[in-house]
């Protein structure tokens with residue numbers, strides 16, 4: 001019987017149709033999805049911190065309102081994604097516990113500091129730009145709830161990216177100091193943004209199986225290349241230089257050649273030794289602990305309501 005279910009699963013994947021939560025699925029498929037979706041959800045939630053630091057210091061009411069809305073969107077993305085993980089049988093409280101205990105990962109990119117307001121613009125332009133490159137294909141991921149969550153997430157991410165570009169183009173039309181601040185932020189975020197796509201294909205243990213299951217639709221290196229090709233003309237239009245002496249158009253390939261990120265840095269950041277890892281997780285832990293009374297009150301209220309409904 002299980003063999004028949006497996007065949008049906010393989011057939012659904014081969015026909016490029018969606019697997020839904022109640023369908024039979026191999027344990028490894030479920031485990032891989034929970035891992036990836038949880039990591040993705042944690043990234044959205046931790047990702048609120050670097051930019052959130054600028055909400056009280058944004059230079060105008062307009063910039064403050066935009067930043068507030070963007071950070072709030074990231075919270076919403078995290079919640080959609082935790083819900084998608086729940087459809088696979090994961091428990092949200094358990095996922096949060098794993099994050100704050102350091103047993104589950106979140107994106108390396110959110111372990112870098114944001115010392116200037118230009119970082120807010122560069123995160124939106126480069127980091128959200130990389131997120132879009134990675135996530136648009138995930139709208140066709142084989143697991144229904146994940147793919148559907150990605151549709152809305154990507155629409156909001158593309159708004160985020162545009163506002164970042166608009167912020168940077170305003171600063172680039174400003175003073176020499178503002179232009180230098182933008183260039184400094186680009187210099188700091190470029191390589192970490194390339195690392196967001198994960199290790200090179202040869203060192204990516206999950207890619208082959210995730211591609212076969214159509215959870216991932218492209219490899220890490222394919223998406224990294226797509227991001228570079230997309231970003232180079234935008235950098236030229238902005239008037240900033242991307243900090244890679246090897247970056248050039250390759251006529252033969254019809255793509256850009258570019259240098260190699262420092263993979264040992266990615267490894268260090270993923271394993272907890274990035275510039276802000278300790279601070280990010282400590283803050284998430286404190287927020288979780290400070291919120292314990294809200295969860296208790298909500299559970300007590302739900303229990304009272306349920307008891308009333310039974311009366």
Ligand code: 3HC
Pocket residue numbers: 035036039040041043044047074105106107108109127128131134195196197198199203204205206207210216220270
């Ligand atoms: N940061 C942290 N961990 C990373 C990583 C990164 N940049 N790149 C890879 N890893 C981890 C993987 O999770 C995997 O962990 P494991 O030990 O649990 O197996 C390990 O390194 C090996 O990497 P693989 O390439 O084999 O892993 P995957 O096949 O899962 O590919 C991925 C990694 C491309 C990040 C993939 O998981 C993915 O596409 N995830 C969905 C998108 C996502 O999570 N994005 C995070 C950023 S969200 C964001 O940017 C928010 C926005 O608001 C800006």
